[in-house]
Amino acid sequence: MIPANPEWLPAGSAGLVALSLGVAVLATAWPRQAHRIGLLGALAVTAWVLGLSATFLHAGPDPETAATRVALGGWEAPLGLMLQLDGLSMTLLVLTAVVALATSLYSLGYVHDRIERRQFWPLWLWLWAGLNMLFLSGDAFNLYITLEVVSLSAVALVAFTGTAAAVSGAVRYLLVNILGSLSFLMGVVLLFGEHGVLDLVLLEARTEAGPTERMAAVLMTAGLMLKAALFPLHVWLAPAHGSAPAPVSAVLSGLVVTGSFYLILRLWMGVFAPLATPAFGILVGLLGVGALIWGSLQALRAGRLKSIVAYSTVAQFGYLLVAFPLMLVDPGAWRVVVFFAVVHALAKASVFLAAGTLQHAAGHDRLAELGAVLRARPRTVFALGLAGVSLMGLPFTGGFIAKYLLLEAGLGTVLAGSLIGVLWVLAIAGGGLLAAAYVLRMVAPAFHRGRRDAGEAVSPWMDWVPLALATVAALAGLAGVLTLNTLALTPGAP
Amino acid sequence: MIANALTVILILAGLVFFAAGTAGLLRFPDVYSRLHALTKADNVGLGLVILGLMFQAGGPADILKLLLIWVLVLAAGTTAAHMVAQRTWTHGEFESDR
Amino acid sequence: MSLFYLAAALFLLGTILLGLVRVLRGPGSGDRMLAAQLFGTTGVTILLLLSLALEASALVDVALVFALLAVVAAVAFVRQHGLPEPPDTPIHRQPPDTPGPERHHDDR
Amino acid sequence: MNGLAETVAHTLAPGLLYPTGGAILFALGLYGLIRRHHLVLRILALNIMGSGVFMVLLGVAARGEGPPDPVAQALTLTGIVVAVSATAFALALVVHLTRLTGHAVMLPGPPDDDAPVEDISREEHHADGGPAESSAGEDRSA
C-alpha cells in the first residue's frame, strides 16, 4: 500500500471542487446523456471523497496547525480565496457523498422520463457541487456565493414536478432563501467594513465582541436559520420539502438544511466565538425546545406521509439547538452535535426515499389510505422503520449513540450545577418519545389487518436504495468513534 | 476662456429646455401634449448640453462619443414617443389598473 | 468650472425628483412610461456633467450605455406578448396580416 | 463650534452617508417584504434590500483617503449578477405559479392537506412532455 502523503490533500480538495463542477458542466452542456454522466460522476465524486478522507485520516494534518488550506490560483489570503479542509468539513463531505450517491441511484429509477431526466440531472449535479464547495469554502464572501448555488438549484428542483403545490412551495422557498442570503451578505459586508478581510481564519484572529460583530452575528445567524428552517423561522420548510420529488426532499432535508447548520456552527466556533455567552446559549436552547415540541406536534397531526417527515426535520433540528447551551458548558459537545446531524441526515434521507417509493406505488401519500400499499411492501416499510428507529434513538442505532452522548453532555451540565440543564435533559429524552410516536404513526398501518395492494410497480433502485441507506444510518453508530476522531482534527476546536 | 463661456451658456440653455420639459410633463393635460414636452428636452436640451460639452472634449474620439450619445438618445426618444402614442391610441389612456 | 457642472447636475436631479410626481399620479401607463423616458435622458445628461465635474472620463461610457438601452423599456412596454387588442381600433382596420400563422411556428 | 463642524463634515462624508442610506434601503426593503403580498412586489422588495447591501459595501469601500477598494467593487459586481439571475428566475416562477393557480400571491401553505401531489415517477401523468409541460401547455394552446 502506498503511504498516504499529506501533500495530496490540497490538490485533492481543489480536485474535488473541479471534479464535481466538471460533472455538472458536462451534464449541462450535454443534457441527452445527463443521466449517464450523472451516474458516472456520482461514482467518481464519491470515490474521490472516500479517497480524500482516507488520506486525511492517515496523513491528516496534525491537530496543531490542523486545517489544510488551499490557495486558489496561487493567491494566498487576504488577496485570494482559500479552500479549507478540516475534520468538520471532511465529515460533512463524506456524509454528502453517501447521501448524494444514494439519491443519484434512486433517481435513476425515480426520474425515468426522457425529457425530465435532461432537466433533473444538471440541476441535481449543480446542487451537489454547490454542497461540496460550501463545505470546502474558507472565505466569507465565497460562502455567500456557494450558498446561492445551493439554494437556486434546490429551488429549481423543488419546482420540478410543476404542480401548483410544488411551484408555490418553490416560490416561498426562493424568497426565503434570497432573504436569508441577503441577510448573510449584509453580515459579511459589516465584517469586511470593520476588518477589511474576508478570509475566515484572518477574520477569526481579528474579531472581538464589538457592535459590528454583534450585528453581523445576528444578521448572519438569522439568515442561516431561515435557510436551515431552524425554529421559529421554519414555516417555509414543510411546503417545500413536502411537495418536492422524493429524491429532492431527501437531499433538502438531509443535506441542504444540514449545510446551513454547518455554517452556523462553523461561524460560532470561529468568527463569533467571543460573542457566545451563557444567556445567549439558553435563548437558543429554549428555541430548540420550542422546535422539538412544535415540530413533533405538527408531525403528529399531519395527514400526508411526506409532511410528517418534513415536520420531523423541524423537530429534529431542535436537538441541534438544544445542544448549543451544552456546548458552552462542555466545549467538546459540538462533536456530538455534528455526529447527531450526520445520523439525522442519513436517516432522514432514507425515510424520504422510502416515502417516495410508497408514494409512487400508491399514487399519493395520504397516510389514511396507504395501508394496503404498506402491507404489501415489507421491504420499504422495513427501511422506513429502520430509519425511523434511528430517528427515535432506540438502542444499537446511530441515533441512539448520538442521543446518548447528548444526554450525557446534558447531565454533565446538570452536575455542573446548572438548573436549566434539567430542561435540556428532559427535552432530549422527551423529544425521543415524540419521535417514537410519529414514526409509529408512519409504519403502524403496515401491521393492521387488511387488503394488500402493491400498487404501481417500482424500479429495483427505488426498492433497495432506501433500505441500503437506512441500514447505513442504523449502522452509523459503528462509525461513531471514527467520526468523532475525524472531527477532532478541526483547528481551534476543543 | 471663450470655450468655457460658450459651454456655460449652452449648458444653461439646455437646462432651460429640461426645466421646460419637466414643467410640460407636469402641467400638460394629456399624454399627447406631454409627448411634446418630452421631445423638447430630449432633442434640444440634451443637444445643447452636448454641444456645450464638446468645447471641453479632449479629442475627436470624445466628440464622436458625445455625438453618438446624442444620436442614440434622439432615436430612443423618437421611438419611445411613437410607441407610447401608438399604444395610447389603440388601448386608450387609462388601462393601467391591474 | 466643475462647480458649475455640479450645480447643473444637481438642478437636473431636481427635475427628475419633480418629474416623479407624474409617475406617481399617472393617470395612464403611457404617462408613466413617458416620465421614465425623460428620466433616462436626464440621467444621461447628469452623467455627462458629472464626468467633467468629477473628472472621471469613464462616466461617458456609462452615459453611452444608458443612451443605448433607453429604448428597451419603451419597446417592452408596447410590444408585449398576447396583448389583448380591443377591436375596432386603428390598428385593426389594417389588413390582418398579424401574428396568426407566425404564432403557430413560434410556439411549437 | 469647530468640533461640531468637524463632526458634521465627518457624518456627511460619502463613506458614512451612503452606508447609512444603504442601511435604510435594507430596512425599507424588509418592511416592504413583510407588508406586501403580491409576489412581484416582494421580488422588488428583495431587490431593494440587495441594493441596500451593495450601497453599504461600496460606501464602506469608499471610506478613507485613497482610491476605493477594488475588491469590494468586484464583490458588488458579482452580487449584482447573482441578484439579477435570482430575480429573473423568481419572475419565471411567479409567471408559472400564476398560470397554475390564477393568482400571483402566495398560496396559504397548509403543510399537509390533501392537495393532490403529482408524482413524477408515474407514467400516466405525462404522456408527452414533462408534467410542467402538460399543465402549462394547455394554457398556451388556448
Next chain:
Amino acid sequence: MNALLVLFDLVLLAGIVGVAWRCLASTDLFRAVVLFITFGLLLALAWVRLEAPDIALAEAAIGAGITGALLLVTLERLRSIMAERRSGRPHSPPPDPTGPHALLRALHDPLPEHRTFLPALSFALVVGGLLVTALWHQPQSVGLEPVVDAHMDVSGVDHPITAVLLNFRAYDTFLELAIVLIALLGAWSLGRHDLIPARPAPGPILPGTLRLLVPVAVVTGVYVLWAGSHAPGGAFQAGAILGAAGILLVLARPRQLPMAPAGPLRLGISAGVALFLLVGLYGLAAGHGFLGYAEAWAYPLIILIEVAATLSIALTLVALFVAGRPAGDDT
C-alpha cells in the same frame, strides 16, 4: 465644491429612498415597475458618486436593458394569463383566510397586509437602527486596496477590478457564471417557452431604430469588453449590453427569426463555465493551483475567458428573458 457635493449626495439619497418607498407602497404594479426602473437610474448615479464606474456601467446595462424589460414583460404575461382565465375555464378560488385550520394558517402565513403595519415597521426600524449604529462605529479600515495594488503587476491586466474578478478571486467569478446558468436551467425546467409573437412593425420608426441600435450595441459591447482590461468595463457589462440588444430583437422583431437550434444553444450557454473550468484545470495540472495562471499567460487567458463569458452571459440573459426552454431541447 464640497458643500455642493454633500447637497448632491443628500438629494440623491433622499430621492433613492423616496423612490424605493413609493415603489413598495404602490398599489399599481405598473407604477411600481416604472419607479423601480427610476430607482435603478438613481442607483447608477450613487455608484458614480462612490467612485465605482464599473458598477454604474453594470447597473446601466441591467437596470435599463434587462430588469426593466423583464419586469414589464412579466406584468404583461401575468395580465394575459389572468385575462385568459377570466374568459376561459374557472379558476381555483383565491386563498381563503378562514378555512378549517384558520389558526394554523395564521401561524404559517403572512397576516393580512393591513395588520402587518406595526410589527413590520418596528422590526424594520430595529434592524435599520442596529445596522446604522454598527456602521457608525466602524473604523476607517484600509481594506484590501494596498494588497491588490501591490500585486497588479503580476495580474496580467491593468484594471484592478478585472484583476480581482478574473485573477485573484476568479473562483467567485466562476461561480457567478454558474449561478446565471443555474437560474436559466431552473427557468427551463418549468416548461417550454412562451415566445412573444412576432408582429409587423406599426411604422418605419421601430425598424429604423433597430437598424441603428443593434449594430451600435454590438460595437459598444465589444468596446466595453476590450476596455475592461485597463478601464471600467468587462465581461459582465459587455454580456449585459449584448443581452439587452438580444432582448430588443426578441421584442421588436418584425417577422419570425430562425430559432436557435437546441444543441448549439446548450453549448453556447455553458461555454463560459466550460472554458473557465478547462483553464482552471490546466492551472491545477501545471502547478499554479486550480484557476491559476502562469504570469506570462495571464493576459491572453483572461481575455479568452472573458470573451467566452460575455457570449454565454448574453445568450443566457436573452434566454432568461424568453423564460421557457426551446422546443428543440426536448427532441
